[in-house]
Amino acid sequence: MVKMHMVAALNSALRHTMSQDDKVVILGEDVGVDGGVFRVTEGLQEEFGKERVVDTPLAEAGIVGSSIGLAINGMRPVCEMQFSGFSYQALHHVIQHMSRFRQRSNSTASLPMVLRAPCAGGIRALEHHSESPESYYIHAQGIKVVMPSGPKDAKGLLIAAIKDNNPVVFLEPKSIYRSFKEEVPEEAYEIELGKANVVQEGSDVTIVTWGAMTRATKKAVEELGDVSCEIIDLRTLWPFDIDTIVKSVEKTKRAVVVQEATRACSLSSEIVAQIQERCVLKLEAPVKRVTAFDLPFPQFALEKYFLPNTTRIKTKIKEVVDF
């Protein structure tokens, strides 16, 4: 075990998979010499060479479109979008091809590729640097979407994502890149995609969350003190782990969904709908949500009002528990 932050854990995951499988290649803007603007790929070009860690021209569609071709022809590309807010220049490749190439080829060609992107807010970044775009990728269909909540999970999930034969969008919340360290095993390990993590067991209310909101939720729950909260970190957003959610809600009879993304037509919408369909007679309160507001992400002077915070999480938990 080594104490490390999430950037180092992700770097370690990439190093392990590149050492084990020479089909794994990294491509993106500034990922080579510079090691990525957040340094996730630092040192990898030195270790694995310019052919496998490629500084590409500045063109997101070029990066994702080429990665699709690389994957069709037997490679396992891990491409980096410098910020998820720039990934939209490649969204047509995600929707038109990455999501459906296996279906179009009648299961002949899967696309074993990972699209990594720093996402979400909280670091007072420039415009287009702070969105939580997971729903766009979920709506594309045919893609697994993963978001880690800390260093240890990040390493295991990224290794599993690269080894998966399906296309995976791997979203990394920037605000927790370096904000805390965890004990992370030095060896390679996988965390199964599609399985949620019960971060904390409890009996009064289930809180479903993911990404950076997992940490915010833990803090809010600590501050509340006298409520017994069961916290579920989804880890994989699509296909998410319905069994763990239902099992927990049947026990606690109450639920809150906490996400950093905006509200309408979001993953929280689907989770609430699924809880309602499966647990309605067990519920003792409406299922509530803590989300960002349904607004374009404001420039950072107003970010603190826009993003969910521990106060809002506590309020919703109390509303649901006291209903």
Added chain:
Amino acid sequence: MVRKEIKTCSLEYMQVLTQDGQVDHDLYPKELNEDKVKEMYHLMVLLRTMDEKLFNLQRTGKIGTYAQAKGQEASQIGSGMALKEEDWIIPSFREMGVFIARGADRKKLVQSWNGDTRAYADMTKAHALPTAIPIASQCLHATGIAWASKLKKEKSASIVYFGDGATSEGDFHEALNFAAQFQLPVVFFCQNNGWAISTPTSGEMNSETVAQKAFAYDMNAIKVDGNDVLAVYKATSEALTRAREGQGPTLIEAETFRMGDHTTSDDSSKYRSDELKAQWAKKDPIERLQNYFKAIGTWSEDYKTWVEETVAKEVEEAVEGGLSVEAPTYKQMFEDVFEGEMPWMLKEQQAELEAELQEIEQRSQATGGGNK
């Protein structure tokens, strides 16, 4: 202080065979012989006949929307015959001739125009991708496939097909830039058929040619008479050889004409004149080869009849085989999405559909066959 010319660009144009059948012996591809050119003729007639047949099948509701290749036979057969088995074909949606030249199962080609993705399974295994409808997006997949070939040190090239309209898309330019930057073994083959639905090439670009766009990327380029199967074959062979030998990508512009509509949903009489069509009819690629055989004294009515009769049988066989395939089951659309275990939501949704179909079936049996 200095002000001077620092770069000049020049572009070659190639025609090997004139419309009246005169061949330039210096340019005639050395690896070709009469049998091979006769095979080209046979396949061009096959393509045109199958194309007309599929058009008619759409009109009678037997297949879905169809995009005709009529007029582009030389571009498709000529380039397709230059390919080796290990090369990759990355098509748009009008390249049936390339698949025919490659020796793809013609029954599967018919099946593919019937909305059935099972047709693409064997083709994909044989390095020929399914149709890509979003314009120019496939150019980047070709770049990536070629990139993988290079990384794996395989001696195979990729060829990607697109039209003049596609050169307005960003993906085309990103693909050329990546391919040139990393010197990838890919051939960009533009069938400039004059029209992007109703927009003429002059409405797509201020550039005099498509081929010159390669200059911006310091990439090899050539413009050829796209109705001259020998010129198309030669230019494509040379480009593929360069690609396989690590000498980088090429942009080929084959100037041709879409004699039919954009697709069976289009009516081109709304935007182009009969005179224009008549002008291009005089440059018919199949007639040009006939003129060539006449000029070298190997043409006969018997041969013409033999080709027509053979092709009629081949097309009949392809259509009968392609349309007699049992329809795919609903399970396929669920199963073909994720590799590995099907996610719970897809399992549940498949079960919903299954229950619905069973209910319809039971009701149908109860009412003696009517779905009321």
